[in-house]
Amino acid sequence: MERRYLLGNEAIAHAAREVPVDFVCGYPGTPSSEVVDTLRVHPDPGGYIEWSVNEKVALENAIGASWCGLRALCTMKHVGLNVAADPLMTSAYTGVRGGLVIMSADDPFAHSSQNEQDSRVYAQFARVPCLDPSSVQEAHDMMRDAFALSEDTALPVIFRPTTRVCHSKSDVVLGEMKTEHRAGAFEKDARQFVVIPAHTRLLHKALNEKQPGIRRLLIEKGYNHFEIKGKKAVITGGIAASYVREVLPEGISLMVIGAYPIDDEWLSSFISRHKEVLVIEELAPVIEVQVRELSGTVPVYGKKTGHVPFEGEFSPLAVEKFLISAGFLEKNIFPEPRQPDEVPMRPPILCAGCMHRSAMYAIRRIFPDSVYPSDIGCYTLGLQMGTVDTTICMGASITIGSGMAHSNTGKPVVCTIGDSTFLHSGITGLLNAVYNGADMVVIILDNRVTAMTGHQPNPVTGLTATGIGSPPVSLEAICRSCGAAFVETASPHAITQFLEVLKAARDKTGVRVIIARQPCVISDRRAGVKRKPYIVDTEACTGCAACIRFGCPAIVFEEEKARITDLCSGCGVCAEICPSGAIRKEVRK
Amino acid sequence: MNCRFDVLVVGIGGQGTVLASNILGEACVIEGIPVRGAETHGMAQRGGSVESHIRIGSTFGPLISPGSADLLIAFDLLEGFRARHFLRDGAPLVTSRSLVVPTSVYARSLPVPEESGIISALMGTRLCVVDAAGIASRAGSPLAQNVVMLGAASVYLPLSYEALLEAVRRTVPEKTRSLNEKAFEMGRDAGCNP
Numbered sequence: 025m026e027r028r029y030l031l032g033n034e035a036i037a038h039a040a041r042e043v044p045v046d047f048v049c050g051y052p053g054t055p056s057s058e059v060v061d062t063l064r065v066h067p068d069p070g071g072y073i074e075w076s077v078n079e080k081v082a083l084e085n086a087i088g089a090s091w092c093g094l095r096a097l098c099t100m101k102h103v104g105l106n107v108a109a110d111p112l113m114t115s116a117y118t119g120v121r122g123g124l125v126i127m128s129a130d131d132p133f134a135h136s137s138q139n140e141q142d143s144r145v146y147a148q149f150a151r152v153p154c155l156d157p158s159s160v161q162e163a164h165d166m167m168r169d170a171f172a173l174s175e176d177t178a179l180p181v182i183f184r185p186t187t188r189v190c191h192s193k194s195d196v197v198l199g200e201m202k203t204e205h206r207a208g209a210f211e212k213d214a215r216q217f218v219v220i221p222a223h224t225r226l227l228h229k230a231l232n233e234k235q236p237g238i239r240r241l242l243i244e245k246g247y248n249h250f251e252i253k254g255k256k257a258v259i260t261g262g263i264a265a266s267y268v269r270e271v272l273p274e275g276i277s278l279m280v281i282g283a284y285p286i287d288d289e290w291l292s293s294f295i296s297r298h299k300e301v302l303v304i305e306e307l308a309p310v311i312e313v314q315v316r317e318l319s320g321t322v323p324v325y326g327k328k329t330g331h332v333p334f335e336g337e338f339s340p341l342a343v344e345k346f347l348i349s350a351g352f353l354e355k356n357i358f359p360e361p362r363q364p365d366e367v368p369m370r371p372p373i374l375c376a377g378c379m380h381r382s383a384m385y386a387i388r389r390i391f392p393d394s395v396y397p398s399d400i401g402c403y404t405l406g407l408q409m410g411t412v413d414t415t416i417c418m419g420a421s422i423t424i425g426s427g428m429a430h431s432n433t434g435k436p437v438v439c440t441i442g443d444s445t446f447l448h449s450g451i452t453g454l455l456n457a458v459y460n461g462a463d464m465v466v467i468i469l470d471n472r473v474t475a476m477t478g479h480q481p482n483p484v485t486g487l488t489a490t491g492i493g494s495p496p497v498s499l500e501a502i503c504r505s506c507g508a509a510f511v512e513t514a515s516p517h518a519i520t521q522f523l524e525v526l527k528a529a530r531d532k533t534g535v536r537v538i539i540a541r542q543p544c545v546i547s548d549r550r551a552g553v554k555r556k557p558y559i560v561d562t563e564a565c566t567g568c569a570a571c572i573r574f575g576c577p578a579i580v581f582e583e584e585k586a587r588i589t590d591l592c593s594g595c596g597v598c599a600e601i602c603p604s605g606a607i608r609k610e611v612r613k
Numbered sequence: 614m615n616c617r618f619d620v621l622v623v624g625i626g627g628q629g630t631v632l633a634s635n636i637l638g639e640a641c642v643i644e645g646i647p648v649r650g651a652e653t654h655g656m657a658q659r660g661g662s663v664e665s666h667i668r669i670g671s672t673f674g675p676l677i678s679p680g681s682a683d684l685l686i687a688f689d690l691l692e693g694f695r696a697r698h699f700l701r702d703g704a705p706l707v708t709s710r711s712l713v714v715p716t717s718v719y720a721r722s723l724p725v726p727e728e729s730g731i732i733s734a735l736m737g738t739r740l741c742v743v744d745a746a747g748i749a750s751r752a753g754s755p756l757a758q759n760v761v762m763l764g765a766a767s768v769y770l771p772l773s774y775e776a777l778l779e780a781v782r783r784t785v786p787e788k789t790r791s792l793n794e795k796a797f798e799m800g801r802d803a804g805c806n807p
């Protein structure tokens with residue numbers, strides 16, 4: 025036993041090693057990525073670890089391992105579970121052999137996501153158990169115990185921490201890491217693993233029959249618990265429970281839900297001992313719907329009554345307001361906060377010298393007045409440059425684009441997608457676009473790494489998750505084998521040449537692919553690549569601000585002249601943009 | 614010890630707010646005090662505003678409520694100004710003098726914020742402005758600014774000097790240990806008076 029101050033995801037990773045987990049896979053996605061990242065850089069990684077190319081691939085790999093009897097962990101962000109939904113739904117029918125835990129990290133407030141979907145609803149849909157921790161310590165303990173729960177129920181278990189658990193820190197009590205890994209063995213059983221109609225009908229029935237036992241088991245395990253203190257009760261779950269505990273006045277009962285499905289009888293006996301109930305949970309009204317079903321004449325306050333919102337994340341202050349509005353708290357606990365001061369925004373921006381900026385700049389120049397479907401990655405920040413018109417989900421740049429190309433808008437369609445996203449789910453879209461004769465330009469922004477989520481390697485990087493060499497896949501070969509006739513590669517740092525390639529593409533028809541290749545500046549810096557910074561010759565600078573409009577954060581404007589700060593990473597693009605030739609490489613004597 | 618003390622550390626992605634949180638958290642572990650924290654990860658880190666909440670002595674959730682922070686540490690003057698509403702009345706703001714102008718200012722042609730302007734707008738806040746960049750360079754590396762700032766703020770913290778210094782040692786990369794110890798001590802001598 026050891027007490028350490030850890031990030032939620034680090035504590036979760038540690039817990040998996042205490043089991044020990046034998047097989048780990050996943051696809052990076054905020055807020056889930058640090059679990060695999062922590063495990064994979066450990067000097068002795070223990071079991072098998074991979075970054076898979078997408079979440080469906082990852083989950084199917086994990087199911088394969090579990091069917092061989094291994095304890096398998098598969099991590100992703102909530103929207104990744106949409107991609108993995110196909111194997112998820114039917115793996116509940118087939119069940120598991122070795123414990124299988126699917127970590128699907130939810131992101132209330134969409135800090136770093138395209139939506140605010142709630143993985144608890146998926147668990148309900150698939151009819152598998154779901155664990156929802158309210159603190160880092162609980163996340164650790166739940167992850168440690170989830171594999172046994174999976175084996176006890178013979179079902180995959182969804183573990184659903186939210187951003188404020190994954191990216192929270194806490195002092196945590198850790199157990200010993202274990203090293204007794206299992207060896208896999210696959211015992212064939214077609215009635216379990218081959219879901220032809222005759223088998224699957226029976227498996228579905230068996231899954232439904234398991235449910236009451238699971239509900240009771242979760243109560244016995246103590247994940248769901250309560251304390252009776254009065255005639256009013258708050259029912260809460262997940263991270264919201266920690267906010268409720270901070271502000272709940274004396275004399276109000278508290279029920280905390282940490283695991284689903286919730287047992288009806290147990291829940292209704294709690295409700296019936298109270299005169300009023302307030303349900304406080306982030307996102308979907310999962311607890312609330314069940315409470316309403318069982319509440320009889322007891323009034324229930326929550327989302328349906330407008331006391332609690334359906335969206336966003338909560339905080340102690342937000343919970344205080346819910347309690348006051350429902351009459352559970354008389355007066356404010358927190359001071360009425362002063363208005364935040366008017367301060368210019370500082371949104372995230374592309375790094376100084378990021379190739380996405382130069383690529384987007386070139387796209388705007390060669391393809392003005394076009395439609396720009398884009399995708400998910402650092403380059404989504406190209407929104408600030410006006411070259412991102414759509415972003416919906418992973419891989420959807422090419423497919424939304426081909427749909428638009430077939431819609432006769434009269435505007436060129438120029439889409440952008442990153443290397444990792446292309447490999448995740450862009451290839452099928454490209455294949456489809458070529459097959460069906462779309463007229464569009466596809467620009468693959470290939471910076472050799474999955475940058476946005478923390479620089480994870482992917483099949484173009486040349487390394488696996490654990491740092492073993494693997495042959496970097498050729499994007500050119502993939503695109504050509506999808507049938508694309510125009511496939512050109514150029515670096516957006518060599519901006520003049522890159523503009524020429526875009527022009528050549530503009531003058532052709534059909535699906536034209538440009539691979540914009542230049543390593544991410546952060547990975548370059550970590551690899552020790554050094555480029556001389558650039559400086560502005562203040563004599564020659566006319567103050568036209570062309571470089572400022574380019575938007576590199578290393579360029580500032582002072583006294584009507586540009587100046588380059590020490591953020592410069594020496595990409596050289598501003599020097600080519602400056603119409604007066606005032607920017608040049610620094611020469612140190 | 615069951616005192617509760619909420620510290621908010623703000624800055625710009627890449628300035629090391631996460632390391633600051635790790636040092637404070639480690640110091641709590643050394644002293645046997647419970648601690649909770651929350652921080653910004655993912656895309657928001659790319660040069661955007663970031664914040665680390667550190668709740669010393671807390672066993673609740675990780676978020677500090679506006680108007681109730683006991684100490685605000687800012688690695689950038691403008692970020693300190695942005696987060697001022699988190700402070701409870703009379704609580705101190707320890708801020709670096711350095712100021713990175715957000716690109717949004719140029720993009721929208723807004724007035725460029727300046728040190729003197731921000732400092733006068735902060736009138737009424739208990740303020741300690743630290744020349745973190747200068748001190749860090751004198752300690753041996755501009756990268757140690759975050760540790761300088763922690764040193765400067767340490768006089769307000771309910772954590773012992775020894776625990777904090779030990780936490781610095783345990784948390785920073787081994788090669789930079791003595792440099793960071795020095796940065797911490799020089800920060801502490803920077804003249805913030807509780």
Ligand code: SF4
Pocket residue numbers: 373374375377378379380402471475476544545546547659
């Ligand atoms: S991390 Fe890499 S890809 Fe992302 S903005 Fe920075 S340079 Fe660009």
Ligand code: SF4
Pocket residue numbers: 376377378557558576577578579588591592593594595596597598599
């Ligand atoms: S060379 Fe110019 S564009 Fe490139 S990083 Fe430096 S200042 Fe920015």
